[in-house]
Structures are given as structure tokens and as C-alpha cells.
Amino acid sequence: MPDFAVLARVSACLLVFSSILLPANGQAQSRREGVAAQTLAERMDAAESRYREALVKVGNNDPDGITESNAALEDMEDVVTACGKQRGCSVPRMLATYKRLLKAGADARAAGDEADASLADDDDLPTGNVPDAASAASLLSEDGERFVRMVQFNPAVQAGIRRWLTDMRPSLMDSHENYQYMRHLMSPAFKRSGLPEALLFGILAKESNGKAHAGSRAGAVGPMQFMPATGRRFGLGVDATGFDTRYDPRASADAAAAYLNERFAEFGNDIEMWLAAYNGGEGRAARVYREFGGRKFWDVDVYNQFPPETKDYVPMVIAAAWLYLHPDEYGVRFPKVDARPATFTLERPASIYELTICLGNSGSRDGYMRALRNLNPRYEPDAWIPPGTVLNGTARLANLYERRCAKGERAELARQLVLSDARGALVGGPPKKPVEPPVSTFTPDASKIATTVATGVPTPPGQPRVHRVSRGDTLVSIARQYACDAGALARANGLEGPRYAIRSGQRLRLEGCAN
Known part of the structure; x- marks a missing residue:
């Protein structure tokens, strides 16, 4: 959010500035001076409008909001400076703009303080309802006091931060990069449910490192690692085409949000118990919660009811969430990726492997295989995908596909590598000829033709x-x-x-x- 303290400081400086540069003795303005003064006034009005529009964007989590608000403030400062030099221009009138913005900021903060106070006074929220957007979002917000205390005074969470920043730093970086590609698919579910995005990232990082096809020995799969039975409860499972929707980023995020809201109804504000249930099973968490009269997760008797994996899981998720919110404090520079969503249509048969080779790694350290797989989870990496299929990607991927993969030397090289057979290196055996992928006549419309398993x-x-x-x-x-x-x-x-x-x-x- 733009800092209204900056507005206050600028306003005070301009007040002094106006006392020095106001036109003296009320001298009559010429027609030209009047037009110039009016032009400056119109510029100030336009800058104020841009600033207010930018605040709306900031409130809607639009990343352009901060940039546009700062640019509008700079325009205002330029106008006031010009006004001080222009005969007939009223600096106090310009200063009134800053006063209006200051008052608007104060009113907004007052409303926020009232909401925070009402939440703080309601520690024993009823457990029969899911949280509304305002109350749930404040539980793990950047300035949430409870979360600040958790990090500052809980050695288990601090140890988790230490691990993410040392031997697990590569996993943290990979998780963040993978999440950026899927963010437009996953974050809306948490925002609709009033759940903090940082919690989504923390779970994703610990569960799968942001890999849509991750799986565990116990049978949990997907970016949010749902077990088959739990997945079915929340609408996940094998669909009509044979694809297991637990692998789908959007569907799994929807299910995770529903699951956490269900845990809120059961455990209230105890986020640690939500996470203990997510990892160690809701049945165990509910039994412990009942037997110990709703005592918190960090109570030693409650804590010792959970297996070592869950004792490790809870603080590690919270630590990843905190680092997502406060990377600068810990010297973390998350990788920046161009994750603007876009689609592209295959002009000839291809596989994820072939596309990965021909796309290269321009703009990405590790290339685009993980992004392609995460955004198109129903396709196995070595499966031939028929022409005409629309794949999900990014604006950069769509551009690179047209330049490198639709045709040309890079595309042919990628195909040669994918079709290579190691047996062709053997001397004396039958000749092994690379098999060209078929020019498919099948329609990619799953509603018109049956498909096999998760590959489509x-x-x-x-x-x-x-x-x-x-x-x-x-x-x-x-x-x-x-x-x-x-x-x-x-x-x-x-x-x-x-x-x-x-x-x-x-x-x-x-x-x-x-x-």
C-alpha cells in the first residue's frame, strides 16, 4: 500500500514552499498567465484521479498499482513546483489535493483499525462457520500480529526459516518459481475463501516444491498432495477421460481451500491444528483437539500426540509462508519469471520432451519442462500430443513456440533427439530406423473421442x-x-x-x- 506518511511529509514541505513562492501583492494576472495556471490546476486534478485509481488497483492486488500511484505522486510534485514559479497559480489550492488524499488515507486506516479491534476482541469465534474474507485473511497477513509473534518467539518456526535459507534454499527457490507459473490458477481459490496466499505457498513448498506430478509413498499426489479418499471428498479423482484431477493445479487448490475452511470450522483460529490435520490426518487432529479440551498445537501434551513428520511439517509450512511475505528481511531474492498466462496451438505432433528441447531456456535457468508439465498436467512428458491441441503456457512460451518449435532447424533437431534409439549404436544387429510420429487425424476434443488414462x-x-x-x-x-x-x-x-x-x-x- 502507498505510504501515506510520504504524503504527509510532502504536504508539510509544500506548505513551507507555498509561503515562499506565493505571488506577492495580488498582482493582476494576464490572460496568458491565467491559462497557464488553469492548465496546472487541470494537471493536478488528473494526477489525483490517477492516484485514486491506482489505490483501487492496489486494493485488488494489481501489481501495477504501486508503480502508478508513485508516478501520480511525482506528477503532483512537479505541478506544485511549476505552480510556485507561475504567476497567478495558487499553491494552497494545489496543497488541498494532498490534504484530501491524507484524509482519505486516515479514514481508510481508521476503518481498518476498527475491523482489527473487533477481530481481536473475538478470540473465541464460533466453530460452526467458515471464515469470512476479512477475518481469515488477517490471520496470516503481512502485518498480522499473531504471525509476527509466532516467528519472533517460536524457536521451531525460526529453525524452519533457518533450514529454508540454508540446505533447503534451492527447494524454496524452485517452489517459488514453479508457483509463479501456476499462481493464476491456484491463488483465486484461497482469495475467494478468505485464506492468505502465503499459506497456500507454504503448503505447496513443503508438499511438492510446486511440482504438479509429485507423489508420495503413501499415495498422495499432485501439487497439494491429496490422498485418494480425501481427494474424492473434495471433488478430486479420475474424470471421464481417465485423468486424475488431483494433479490439476486449479482443482487441487480449490480442494485445499475447502479443506482448510472445514478445519477452521472445527478448530477455530488455530492454524497449526489445520496444518497438523492436513499432514497427520483430520481424524487424529480432531481426537487430540477433543481430548485436550481445544488446547493449542504448541501445548506440550498436544504436540506430543503427533508423529515426528507432523511436528516438522507445521513449523516448516509457517516458515515458508513467512519468507514468502518477507523475503527482503532475510536477503532472499526470489527468481523473477514472465508468467503471463497464454495458450498456443500445436502445428504438428509433439511431446513435452520435444517442446522442452526446442524452446531452450531463454529467460529461465532450467528451461520450461516443469512449467509445461504443471500447466498441462494431463500429458505425460513422452506422449505424442496431436496437432491442433491447445496447450497452456505463458506469453514467452507462445512466442518461443512460433519461433523455434513450429518449424525450422531447432524443431527438427529436437525431434531427432526425441526419436533417437540407443540400440541404433549397436553393430551387427538389425537396423533401427527412427520412427516418425504420426500425423494424427484425431480431434483433440475430448467430448468427441474417448481418451486413455491421464495422457489424453x-x-x-x-x-x-x-x-x-x-x-x-x-x-x-x-x-x-x-x-x-x-x-x-x-x-x-x-x-x-x-x-x-x-x-x-x-x-x-x-x-x-x-x-
């Missing part, structure tokens, strides 16, 4: 064909040969990871293969 690969009509395994074949090489998804091929033939062992002479059903 169209299922050709008729019975699936069969491949007889030869010596040297691997599941991946067969999948590339027939332009199908290796994971789908394994599932269709009952092969289990991680080795997906196949034997010479075995017949594999080529379900979902387009070639």
Missing part, C-alpha cells in the same frame, strides 16, 4: 494391435516406436514398476498407441 492420447477405433517383444526391446523403446505413452502401455499389459520388465517373445497390447 486418443484411442484408435477397432481392436488394439499387438507387438511381439524382440531381444533388446524396452517398454520405452516400444512406446516411442508406436507413438504411445509408456505408462499407459504398462497399465494395459499389467506391468509393474519401477522396472516394467518384459521378456523376448512376449506379446504386448498396443492400447492407446497412435502409430
Whole structure:
């Protein structure tokens, strides 16, 4: 928010300035002087309007708001300086603009103070309702007193900050970069529910590092790591195309917001208990909450009811959230990425692997594979995606695709690398020829044609064909040969990871293969 203290200081300086530079003796103005003075007055009015519009943007979390408000203030200062030099121009009239803005700022702050006071007086909120936007957002806001105390006086959270800033700093940076690409998909759910965005980031960083396809040994998957049963409760699971929506950033954020609001209804303002339930199970958290009469998470008897993983999880999420809000205080410079959302349409068959190679890493240290996968979670990285498919990306990605991937030397090089087969290096065996991806005639409209598993690969009509395994074949090489998804091929033939062992002479059903 623009600092109204700056307005006050500028106003005081201009008051002194006006006493020095006011035109003396009420000298008559010429027509030209009157026009010049009126022009300055109009400039001041326009700058005030721009400043007020900028404040609206700031209130709506528009990143341009701060820049525009500062520019408007600079315009006002320039006008007052010019007014002091222009005969017939009234500096006190210009100064009235600053007074109006100061009063507006004071009124806004007074209203905010009243809201904060009413919240502070209501420590025992009823647990039967989800929080409204104002009260929930204040729980973990940048200037929230409770969160400040938590960081300043809780050694567990301080230790979490230390870990994020040392051996886990790369994970923190990766989480932030990954989140920027998905922010437009995930943050609206938390804002609609009155939940702080910093909490979303903290959970995301600890759960998945912002990787949409992350999975745990226990079976939790997706950017917010939902277990199958919990996911189903909140609308997540396998859809009509076979895609598990737990991997979808927007859907998983919607579910996480609903889950946390449900925990608010159960535990009130105890954010730590929300997080303990998120990690250690809501059943355990509810039992502990009941047995210990609603005592807080940091009460030693309550704390010791949770497993070590949860004891570590809670302060680490809070620490990541705090760093998201206050990076400068800890010398953190999060990577800046151009994450403006945009789409682009494939002009020829491609895979995420091929696109990653031809796009390069201009503007990104690690390239765009993670961004492509996060924004298009239904496609496996080695699956051929038919032409005409609209992929989600950013403005930069759309531009790079047209320049490097639609056609040209870089596109051909990427395709050659993706189609390469290591068996081609062997001497004396049958020649291995790179298999070109098919020019698909399938429509990408999922409502018109059945699709297989989470890749969205169209299922050709008729019975699936069969491949007889030869010596040297691997599941991946067969999948590339027939332009199908290796994971789908394994599932269709009952092969289990991680080795997906196949034997010479075995017949594999080529379900979902387009070639």
C-alpha cells in the first residue's frame, strides 16, 4: 500500500514552499498567465484521479498499482513546483489535493483499525462457520500480529526459516518459481475463501516444491498432495477421460481451500491444528483437539500426540509462508519469471520432451519442462500430443513456440533427439530406423473421442494391435516406436514398476498407441 506518511511529509514541505513562492501583492494576472495556471490546476486534478485509481488497483492486488500511484505522486510534485514559479497559480489550492488524499488515507486506516479491534476482541469465534474474507485473511497477513509473534518467539518456526535459507534454499527457490507459473490458477481459490496466499505457498513448498506430478509413498499426489479418499471428498479423482484431477493445479487448490475452511470450522483460529490435520490426518487432529479440551498445537501434551513428520511439517509450512511475505528481511531474492498466462496451438505432433528441447531456456535457468508439465498436467512428458491441441503456457512460451518449435532447424533437431534409439549404436544387429510420429487425424476434443488414462492420447477405433517383444526391446523403446505413452502401455499389459520388465517373445497390447 502507498505510504501515506510520504504524503504527509510532502504536504508539510509544500506548505513551507507555498509561503515562499506565493505571488506577492495580488498582482493582476494576464490572460496568458491565467491559462497557464488553469492548465496546472487541470494537471493536478488528473494526477489525483490517477492516484485514486491506482489505490483501487492496489486494493485488488494489481501489481501495477504501486508503480502508478508513485508516478501520480511525482506528477503532483512537479505541478506544485511549476505552480510556485507561475504567476497567478495558487499553491494552497494545489496543497488541498494532498490534504484530501491524507484524509482519505486516515479514514481508510481508521476503518481498518476498527475491523482489527473487533477481530481481536473475538478470540473465541464460533466453530460452526467458515471464515469470512476479512477475518481469515488477517490471520496470516503481512502485518498480522499473531504471525509476527509466532516467528519472533517460536524457536521451531525460526529453525524452519533457518533450514529454508540454508540446505533447503534451492527447494524454496524452485517452489517459488514453479508457483509463479501456476499462481493464476491456484491463488483465486484461497482469495475467494478468505485464506492468505502465503499459506497456500507454504503448503505447496513443503508438499511438492510446486511440482504438479509429485507423489508420495503413501499415495498422495499432485501439487497439494491429496490422498485418494480425501481427494474424492473434495471433488478430486479420475474424470471421464481417465485423468486424475488431483494433479490439476486449479482443482487441487480449490480442494485445499475447502479443506482448510472445514478445519477452521472445527478448530477455530488455530492454524497449526489445520496444518497438523492436513499432514497427520483430520481424524487424529480432531481426537487430540477433543481430548485436550481445544488446547493449542504448541501445548506440550498436544504436540506430543503427533508423529515426528507432523511436528516438522507445521513449523516448516509457517516458515515458508513467512519468507514468502518477507523475503527482503532475510536477503532472499526470489527468481523473477514472465508468467503471463497464454495458450498456443500445436502445428504438428509433439511431446513435452520435444517442446522442452526446442524452446531452450531463454529467460529461465532450467528451461520450461516443469512449467509445461504443471500447466498441462494431463500429458505425460513422452506422449505424442496431436496437432491442433491447445496447450497452456505463458506469453514467452507462445512466442518461443512460433519461433523455434513450429518449424525450422531447432524443431527438427529436437525431434531427432526425441526419436533417437540407443540400440541404433549397436553393430551387427538389425537396423533401427527412427520412427516418425504420426500425423494424427484425431480431434483433440475430448467430448468427441474417448481418451486413455491421464495422457489424453486418443484411442484408435477397432481392436488394439499387438507387438511381439524382440531381444533388446524396452517398454520405452516400444512406446516411442508406436507413438504411445509408456505408462499407459504398462497399465494395459499389467506391468509393474519401477522396472516394467518384459521378456523376448512376449506379446504386448498396443492400447492407446497412435502409430
